[in-house]
Amino acid sequence: MMLKELFQRFKWMIVLASCLSTLSAFAGISMLSMITDVIGALQSGKLEAAYSFGAFVLAVLVVMFAGVISQFILLRMSSISVYEIQKTLLQRILSTNYEKIERIGGHRIMATMQRDVSILARGLMLMPTFIYSSVTVFLCLAYMLYTSWQLFLFVVLAVSLIIVVAKTTLHYAMSHQSLLREYVDAFFANLQALTNGGKEINLNSNRRRHFYHLVMLPLFQSIQKKTVKSELLLVSAESFTGTLIFFLIGSIVYGAHYFLHGVAIEVVVAFVLVVLYMVDPLKNVVSIVADVNEVRVSLNKIEKLELSEAKDFLLPPNSDKAHKGHFNKITLNNICFRYRDCDLQDGYVFSIGPISAELKAGEIVFVTGGNGSGKSTFAKLLVGLYDLDSGSIHLDDKLVGTDLSLEQYKNNISVIFSDFFIFHQLLDNEGEPASDDAVISLLQLLKLDGKVSSKNGLLSSTDLSQGQRKRLALLQSSLCDASICVYDEWAAEQDPKFKDYFYNNLLPQLKELGKIIIIISHDEHYFHKADQILKFEEGLLVAS
Numbered sequence: 001m002m003l004k005e006l007f008q009r010f011k012w013m014i015v016l017a018s019c020l021s022t023l024s025a026f027a028g029i030s031m032l033s034m035i036t037d038v039i040g041a042l043q044s045g046k047l048e049a050a051y052s053f054g055a056f057v058l059a060v061l062v063v064m065f066a067g068v069i070s071q072f073i074l075l076r077m078s079s080i081s082v083y084e085i086q087k088t089l090l091q092r093i094l095s096t097n098y099e100k101i102e103r104i105g106g107h108r109i110m111a112t113m114q115r116d117v118s119i120l121a122r123g124l125m126l127m128p129t130f131i132y133s134s135v136t137v138f139l140c141l142a143y144m145l146y147t148s149w150q151l152f153l154f155v156v157l158a159v160s161l162i163i164v165v166a167k168t169t170l171h172y173a174m175s176h177q178s179l180l181r182e183y184v185d186a187f188f189a190n191l192q193a194l195t196n197g198g199k200e201i202n203l204n205s206n207r208r209r210h211f212y213h214l215v216m217l218p219l220f221q222s223i224q225k226k227t228v229k230s231e232l233l234l235v236s237a238e239s240f241t242g243t244l245i246f247f248l249i250g251s252i253v254y255g256a257h258y259f260l261h262g263v264a265i266e267v268v269v270a271f272v273l274v275v276l277y278m279v280d281p282l283k284n285v286v287s288i289v290a291d292v293n294e295v296r297v298s299l300n301k302i303e304k305l306e307l308s309e310a311k312d313f314l315l316p317p318n319s320d321k322a323h324k325g326h327f328n329k330i331t332l333n334n335i336c337f338r339y340r341d342c343d344l345q346d347g348y349v350f351s352i353g354p355i356s357a358e359l360k361a362g363e364i365v366f367v368t369g370g371n372g373s374g375k376s377t378f379a380k381l382l383v384g385l386y387d388l389d390s391g392s393i394h395l396d397d398k399l400v401g402t403d404l405s406l407e408q409y410k411n412n413i414s415v416i417f418s419d420f421f422i423f424h425q426l427l428d429n430e431g432e433p434a435s436d437d438a439v440i441s442l443l444q445l446l447k448l449d450g451k452v453s454s455k456n457g458l459l460s461s462t463d464l465s466q467g468q469r470k471r472l473a474l475l476q477s478s479l480c481d482a483s484i485c486v487y488d489e490w491a492a493e494q495d496p497k498f499k500d501y502f503y504n505n506l507l508p509q510l511k512e513l514g515k516i517i518i519i520i521s522h523d524e525h526y527f528h529k530a531d532q533i534l535k536f537e538e539g540l541l542v543a544s
């Protein structure tokens with residue numbers, strides 16, 4: 001779909017470049033025809049070449065300049081197309097609901113961005129060569145048909161043999177490339193496991209041995225074997241094409257000698273010259289067809305991701321400002337959610353709800369319950385990362401998703417999840433780089449001023465302990481100045497002194513600012529700080 005839209009957008013550039021390629025190829029064949037005429041004149045002893053030399057030079061210039069201009073137009077179009085594909089794919093990823101991103105898997109998205117996009121880019125950059133070569137081959141065949149249809153039949157038979165051999169070889173190569181692409185997905189999945197599970201792998205020698213011998217080595221071997229097979233088939237196709245060219249020339253010479261006695265020698269010479277002129281374009285076409293197969297595999301992988309369309313990627317500038325700021329409450333009306341694509345053999349699928357609650361501005365709300373009770377899922381529903389299966393969320397009297405868009409609702413929220421991420425670039429509530437004064441003030445408040453500094457809103461480092469990194473995440477959240485603050489097990493890695501400081505000093509300050517503060521926590525010693533406690537069991541709200 002992306003390539004179709006791009007071709008539609010650049011169709012006139014393609015037409016112009018194709019016309020120039022045709023002109024260049026036509027001039028090249030005219031140049032060969034002039035050479036053939038001169039050879040015939042030499043044979044007859046009636047050489048009067050002076051009259052044609054100017055035309056010959058003109059043909060050479062046309063071949064040179066028309067070809068260069070055509071290549072320039074197509075290269076420019078290809079480079080713009082690569083940029084558009086990268087931009088559109090990134091927009092689609094950023095537009096896709098977080099729940100779907102979870103189901104797709106980060107490793108598949110990473111493999112697509114790193115491998116498939118580069119393959120598409122390489123394929124598009126080959127378009128100029130493909131169009132020019134295809135036009136040249138077609139015109140060469142047309143010229144041979146015009147010169148001698150009998151000798152042309154020998155050429156058609158030989159070219160048909162070349163195409164059959166190349167197509168058969170490429171078919172097998174493509175099947176290996178498709179399987180290789182699946183191995184690449186598995187490689188990125190295990191690479192993610194190597195990164196995220198580094199502590200466990202390093203700690204347990206059995207796990208480390210299993211990961212090395214039974215997971216990664218077989219995968220490396222499979223990738224290596226499939227890569228060798230697919231590349232060997234592609235190289236063989238190219239080699240067969242080059243070798244069969246000589247078979248084609250031999251067919252012309254021997255066919256004219258044994259079967260077509262009436263064909264003049266200059267015609268045979270013309271055919272040989274045209275075939276030699278056609279060798280590189282024909283090899284280019286065969287080679288690029290192999291790359292097109294690889295592009296098709298990558299396009300299929302991108303489409304199978306089922307990412308959202310990018311048409312609603314960006315809101316108009318400042319369109320959400322009127323919907324940020326103070327409000328009185330969030331009302332949850334019988335919200336429900338059921339996980340998809342995770343059915344177990346016993347048929348059990350985790351779900352939460354129906355849940356109804358009212359969260360008021362200036363309240364501290366604790367969310368508690370056992371592991372797997374639905375706390376984090378509830379938080380993802382509340383902040384708009386998961387779509388509701390049923391029920392509704394109201395911000396004051398505005399229905400989220402109808403009176404208030406989901407994006408405008410989410411702009412009022414700041415979250416620190418247990419698996420949080422820290423960006424080096426800090427942003428304020430306007431989406432601009434945060435002022436260093438504001439950052440330094442918060443670093444001092446969070447006891448990090450001796451560990452990290454800021455220059456133009458850029459953190460000097462995030463290489464800290466887990467507890468200190470969570471303080472940086474709190475700094476990042478505070479700069480957004482959101483009205484709804486959700487902290488998932490934020491205090492779990494804090495030392496006792498700073499944990500007490502967080503509950504007794506920082507939270508009351510946020511409460512005084514009229515924010516809704518939602519704390520997912522097991523810290524029962526601080527439950528007395530809550531205005532409301534939501535307790536979950538097996539996806540249900542059992543106490544409020």
